[in-house]
Amino acid sequence: MKIRNVILICAIIFLLILILQTQSYAVEQTKFSIEINKVDEDYNKIAGGIFEIVQDANTLSITTDNNGTFTSEEITITSENQEFVFEITEITAPSGYVKLNNPFRLRVKTGLNHDKTAYIIYEATLEDMEGNEFLRCRSNMRKRNRCYNNNYTK
Numbered sequence: 001m002k003i004r005n006v007i008l009i010c011a012i013i014f015l016l017i018l019i020l021q022t023q024s025y026a027v028e029q030t031k032f033s034i035e036i037n038k039v040d041e042d043y044n045k046i047a048g049g050i051f052e053i054v055q056d057a058n059t060l061s062i063t064t065d066n067n068g069t070f071t072s073e074e075i076t077i078t079s080e081n082q083e084f085v086f087e088i089t090e091i092t093a094p095s096g097y098v099k100l101n102n103p104f105r106l107r108v109k110t111g112l113n114h115d116k117t118a119y120i121i122y123e124a125t126l127e128d129m130e131g132n133e134f135l136r137c138r139s140n141m142r143k144r145n146r147c148y149n150n151n152y153t154k
Contacts, residue, residue: 028118031074034086034106038064040097045069048094054087061091077110077119084108087129103129111139 038049045068053060053072062070075084086106093099104126111122126135 027112027116030077030119030121032077032108032121033074034072036062036064036070036088038068038090038094038097046094046097049090049097049099050092052089052091054089055085064094077121080110080112080119082110082119105129105131 034053036049036051038046040046045064047064047066047068049064049068051062051064051070053062060072062072064070084107086108087103088106089103090100105128107123107125107127108121109123109125110119112118113120120139123136123138125133125137127133
């Protein structure tokens, strides 16, 4: 009789562990936006830069405002391990300025924060169209974020 009770108790504990492991917890969705600044050689913002942003099959043509800035609509992170890829090309530089010679890519990867309650941007990378990185920022989810510059000079 005692052995049967112990087996039953162990079976109940095992089932509770399985239920707890498969139980899903609500994770807060996070939003982010992309900001593009057209700047001169002294990093002063310049109005009127025209850019094209391509994500998946969607193309958006934008112009920097009077402050030299464009900010996208908010983009929602809905899961861990999402990857967003934006191809950015300067179409026309403001009068008296030179446009960027080459398009570039912004790659954003998502993850979970350290207590698994919210989606976050885990990594953001700027790269040329061949995939050569020139800036990478990564969150280690507990300490401060770190950015690495690969001295891109093209």
